[in-house]
Amino acid sequence: MSVTMPRGFRASGVTAGLKASGKPDVALVVNDGPSDVAAAVFTTNRCKANPVLWSEQVVAGGRAKAVVLNSGGANCYTGPQGFQTTHASAELVAAKLGIGAIDVVVCSTGLIGEQLERGKLTTGIEQAVATLSDTGGQDAAEAIMTTDTRSKQAVREASGWSVGGMAKGAGMLAPALATMLVVVTTDAAVDAATADRALRAATRVTFDRLDSDGCMSTNDTVLLMCSGASGVTPDEAEFTAAVTDVCHDLAQQLLGDAEGAEHDIAIEVVNAATEDDAVEVGRAIARSNLFKTAVYGKDPNWGRILASVGTTSAAFEPTALDVAFNGVWVCRGGEPGESRELVDLNDRAVTVTVDLKAGDEKATIWTNDLTHAYVHENSAYST
Amino acid sequence: MSVTMPRGFRASGVTAGLKASGKPDVALVVNDGPSDVAAAVFTTNRCKANPVLWSEQVVAGGRAKAVVLNSGGANCYTGPQGFQTTHASAELVAAKLGIGAIDVVVCSTGLIGEQLERGKLTTGIEQAVATLSDTGGQDAAEAIMTTDTRSKQAVREASGWSVGGMAKGAGMLAPALATMLVVVTTDAAVDAATADRALRAATRVTFDRLDSDGCMSTNDTVLLMCSGASGVTPDEAEFTAAVTDVCHDLAQQLLGDAEGAEHDIAIEVVNAATEDDAVEVGRAIARSNLFKTAVYGKDPNWGRILASVGTTSAAFEPTALDVAFNGVWVCRGGEPGESRELVDLNDRAVTVTVDLKAGDEKATIWTNDLTHAYVHENSAYST
Structure with missing residues (x-):
């Protein structure tokens, strides 16, 4: 169900032939209203893909009536010709649906630096419009997959309204070409400002804290569309919580399907002077290849963690730091603590706590380990 | 020859048994003067190893008469007991040589979070003092190796004076436990301020621009000792150039021996608004696992380069960027340029140019590729 669980939405997923594999590669989600309120966050990368450059303009007004997504090509670093392809996609969707092109968000994912095949895309979009359905969420979720091994969907039901979502990729800062694309829908009746605040609050503590391999995609997009079809206007805190729940659920699914990963690692930084300090420390650890290879080797190597903490500007004293793996405090006060032998890193889930x-x-x-499979997938993907 | 090529220096390298392999693990370099001028740069990591905490104090006065180095243990995150071991090492060297403990720099490298065996270290230091020789440079260079596959030495001769150096590790920001330790000697007669300026100028454009895996060691030390034994006081620019030459030579040897690497990559950033911009862009690319795995796969993936450039604050327009691999401009103006097929990445040396x-x-x-061997070495090292 996912994006089509909330009332007022139709979706579809079809095969346009953009992917060599012949799997579905064009998805469409339409908001039939009565409201067309929307909000979005995009990659902060300064070298943005064409669909991001376009979609930023669409959502600037706080409204969107549809989103068309394709896998099989990122349409990134493809110049004016690529931008025209994005624009033509929006125009085609708009013409078929009787709306304006400026109402249509466009998302693309796949290889970068290559033009999308306009003819195939056109055929795919026509087919996607023709197959729109209020139970099309599953098909849409499958059509946006690239290196994903499974589709990612989530729903939350509230009193008379609900939130649904789909995602692909492996993190806001994602492995390989696993750009993160997320579409969240709701039939709650909220205004544009509320939608924007709720989405930013939700992504700040979910997708923004997923740092699988430290590489920021050029195409990342998280879109929230609000149909208002339930007629219910929830309390803003309740609404934000529901959107955050769906985003958290999808983020954890992305983490669990990251390219080549064998461990999902939660890095909890506690007793920090500020939340920013905690985030900076967590991110520094998440970006240490030495830490990530150690977890792959099931080695509770706290020294590599302290070495990462030491590169940050956070407030701390080196001789006061405690570090635990799965609850075993292997480092106390910057020195060896409990025995490393007590740590079991065989499970996929690993929790590191830094006090x-x-x-x-x-x-x-949240991050993943650095594995042979990661090196393999990312050295072989485009060749 | 290396550190013992300049007049006024003796060195040795012995086996103390700190390494399980039974290979040499204690090195000593002594400056017999007449001058004891010295300068040093240390890791900027805030979680510093005990020998760094000690040696910063030694060199603060611009003087040092000896440096004792051990492999087989980093003496890092070992608390007061570890600091006492460092201090005891300096005191023992000082007592044997008839100098003060505060004249003795100490460097350690190896596993972190474990105490050094004081008895073995003591025996090793006594043996190192007993075997000091003015041809001991080679032995010293071998005794500081950890995961290095070969010793690193360099010399430069000038008119009546010379510079020699030895190094171990794989970069200022080094893989695994490959802390970078460098000792540079000269018989030029220079004052402390000149030595300090020359060393900082040299490291800024050599070791500081080596970013093999983005992980900063806790023990990195680059020490310059000046005996004045030649009686020649060179022009400062000439002296700085010679020290820079030796540092560059050693840095390139470190790059060529980085753990698991199959490619040595020079990232040239040209036509930047400032040198800082160029360094920021180069470093962002050097830290992209996606770029590094692509080079391992011999894939001239310029899209991953632009995605890295886009994360920086450097001045540039995304649609103006050009990128070349080994002189082939595969990206022109942020779009596909010359054919990727023209790029040959079979050689170990790879040059990436970003305009x-x-x-x-x-x-x-300078950086290396990210390979299966890197993952293997760093997931298996301590287990």
Whole structure:
């Protein structure tokens, strides 16, 4: 169900032939209203893909009536010709649906630096419009997959309204070409400002804290569309919580399907002076290849964690730091603590806790280990 | 020869038994003067190893008469007991040589979070003092190796004076436990301020621009000792150039021996608005696992380069960027340029050129590819 669970939405997923594999590669999600409120967050990469450049303009007004997504090509670094392809896609969807091109968000994912085949895309979009259905969420979720091994969907039901979502990729800062694309729908009746605040609050503590391999995609997009079809206007806190729940659920699914990963790692930084400090420390650890290879080798190597903490500007004293793997405090006060032998890293889920002893704030960053399979997938993908 | 080529220096390298392999693991370099001028740069990691905490104090006065180095243990995150081991090492060297402990720099490398065996270290130091020789440079260079596959040495001769150096590790920001330790000697007669300026100028454009895997060691030390034994006081520019030459030579040897690497990559960033911009862009590319795995796969993936450039704050326009692999401009103006098929990445040496079209400044950052062997070595090292 996912994006078509909330009332007022139709979706579809079809095979346009953009993917060499012959799997579905064009998805469409349409908001039939009565409201067309929308909000979005995009990659902060300064070298943005053409669909991002276009979609930023669409959503600037706080409204969108449809989103067309394709896998099989990122349409990134493809110049004016690529931008025209994005624009033509929006125009075609608009013409078929009787709306304006400026109402249509466009998302693309796949190889970068190559033009999308306009003819195939056109055929795919026509087919996607023709097969729109209020049970099309599953098909749409499958059509946006690239290196994903499974589709990602989530729903939350509230009193008379609901939130649904689909995602592909492996993190806001994603492996390989696994650009993260997320579409979240709701039939709650909210205004554009509320939608924007709720989406930013949700992504800040979910997708923004997923740092699978430290590489920021050029195409990342998280779109929230609100149909208002339930007629219910929830309390903003309740609405934000529901959107955050769906985003968290999807983020954890992305983490669990990251390219080549064998461990899902939660890095909890506690007793930080500020939340920013906690995030900075967590991110520094998540970006250490030495830490990530150690977890792959099931080695509770706390020294590599302290070495990462030491590169940050967070408030802490080196001789006060405690570090735990799965609850075993292998480092106490910057020295060896409990025995490393007590740590079991055989399960996929690993929790690292870093106690900065500098305040009361905390944050969790999620990442994966660095494995042979990661190297293989990312050295072989485009060749 | 290396560190013992300049007059006024003796060195040795012995086996103390700190390494399980039974290979040499304690090195000593002594400056017999007449001058004891010294300068050093240390890791900027805030979680520093005990020998770094000690040696910073030694060199603060611009003087040092000896440096004792051990492999087989980093003496890092070992608390007060570890600091006492460092201090005891300096005191023992000082007592045997008839100098002060505060004249003795200490460097350690190896596993972190474990105490060094004091008895073995003591025996090793006594043996190292007993075997000091003015031809001991080679032995010293071998005794500081950890995961290095070969010793690194360099010399430069000038008119009546010379510079020699030895190094171990794989970069200022080094793989695994490959802390970078460098000792540079000269018989030029220079004052402490000149030595400090020359060393900082040299490391800024050599070791500081080596970014093999983005992980900063806790023990990195580059030490310059000046005996004045030649009686020659060179022009400062000439002296700085010679020290820079030796540092560059050693840095390239470190790059060529980085753990598991199959490619040595020079990232040349040209036409930047500032040198800082060029360094920021080069470093961002050097830290992209996607770029590094692509080079391993011999894939001239310029899209991953632009995605890295886009994460920086450097001055540039995305649609103006040019990128070349080994001289083939595969990206022109942010779009596909010459055919990727023209690029040959079979040689170990790879040059990536990024033209920012934003000014006249430039910088080169050196890095390695990310390989299966890197993952293997760093997931298996301590287990």
